[in-house]
Amino acid sequence: MPDLTLVMLGAGSSSRFNRRVKKQWLRIGDLPLWLFAAQNLQQHLPFARTIVTTSPDERFYAEKFSDAICFVEGGETRQASLKNALLHVNTPYVLVSDIARACIDQALLMRLLDAKESADIVVPYLNVVDTVVYEHQTIEREDVKLIQTPQLSKTEVLRKALETPIAYTDDSSAIKAIGGSVAYVLGNANAKKLTCQEDLASLACLMPPSSDHFTGYGFDVHAYEEGKVMMLGGVEVHPDIGFKAHSDGDVAIHALIDALLGAAGAGDIGELFPDNDLRYKNIDSKILLREVCSFLAKVGFTITHCDLTVMAEFPRLSGFKDPIRFCLADILGIAPVHVNVKATTTEKLGFVGRKEGVAVSATATLKYYDWKNR
Structure with missing residues (x-):
């Protein structure tokens, strides 16, 4: 039995993408983006369970696409959605990813998996190649990391870390705040997050929608x-x-x-x-x-x-x-x-x-x- 659960976060409003259509529902061929992203990870790793968070008014429709996925209503924030999802996780490890990162390859997943016992959470990152200025001061770019998802956590540590009113933008920040250990592995530039419509041009794994x-x-x-x-x-x-x-x-x-x-x-x-x-x-x-x-x-x-x-x-x-x-x-x-x-x-x-x-x-x-x- 696999010791890992996949959580795909997709309950956001997608307001920075388009006022008309939510990015979670862009069709990649015939698949909505959330299902395309989930299946992409499922083909590379065995999961005991796959959980997808959705907005409450879309859950009924998402459930029509698969009876093999556990759908959970999201909350007002990313953190609230993840807490709701963790109620349905029964494995010692959990891989949390954003639906908006749809082009994740197997090599990145293997790096996360290989390091899972080395820390409370394993995080992919990208190096910074440009000069970095913070508060008008140039700082060493070697000290800067661009954090990505998916992030692989020990489930109980992540649950504990999220029991706080402080809002964190990713799981590693919450775990670090309670003294948990963080391991970093090299990410992948192709695992870019889809935020604005302009990002679509740089995501080569996304095929156009079906013309049906x-x-x-x-x-x-x-x-x-x-x-x-x-x-x-x-x-x-x-x-x-x-x-x-x-x-x-x-x-x-x-x-x-x-x-x-x-x-x-x-x-x-x-x-x-x-x-x-x-x-x-x-x-x-x-x-x-x-x-x-x-x-x-x-x-x-x-x-x-x-x-x-x-x-x-x-x-x-x-x-x-x-x-x-x-x-x-x-x-x-x-x-x-x-x-x-x-x-x-x-x-x-x-x-x-x-x-x-x-x-x-x-x-x-x-x-x-x-x-x-x-």
Whole structure:
């Protein structure tokens, strides 16, 4: 049984990278960066367990990618996330790495492993080749080390070191602060941390995202309810006959949300917005759609097209199709021509034909965010 657990830290906000997409979710081929980075380490070393920290609102989606990884919700800081992860570590040693360091090679890992019994923590570093000035004074560059991850620690020592309100930027600083021993091994310039978009050009191990497109299908129905405004596709189409629903009942947006989530493999509207949650009581469905669009952008998708078919005997919708298209296009962030809305009856058949309610089917198409050509 291996005596080493891998912890991949990926719960950060990624604010320095891009306001639209989180670097953790950039696609490397078909893999999100966090999974690419984890698999890169797994192919070089045997681990008893792999733990990945994620932000709370992304954990459900990350879990859809693997049932062999333990996913843990991160905290407000790197240190808090690591403390959460350590609750699930049962091995004497733990290797802690940043998802943003995706190009780590086997030679670096072997140097860490070979030195694991020599100190409480083993740390990779790079030498400084330029002149170094600190507080207006030139200092000896031979005394300066650029610290990298992954760092290999004795688990119990690391746990003890993190029981402090002081925030440390890496594990070795925390262990050194409690008198623990630190061993340094030569790092690797290729193990550069992805911080800003400009860093992508220097990370040769990252292949561009797949050019595949993904299509999802959604379907929803709602019965009529008198005394309620009818909202359809974000547009008011009748003042006093609406839809019976927990939210505002916008059946078109609900079908579209399911189509978008389906294309991303992210479940359905009920998983994200349960109908027994009071936060969504009578909520404007446009708010829900904006949340879904924001989520899809964060996890690395671009919306390219959607198509809706509204099945209704009442009301007549010919005058509302264009307002719906323009409303949805604005929320989705795509051109109105890429939003298609069709309206039809069911020739008096079924519950729609009996004027008991409205049904809507929707399809949506996504592609990966193309970071390579940005």
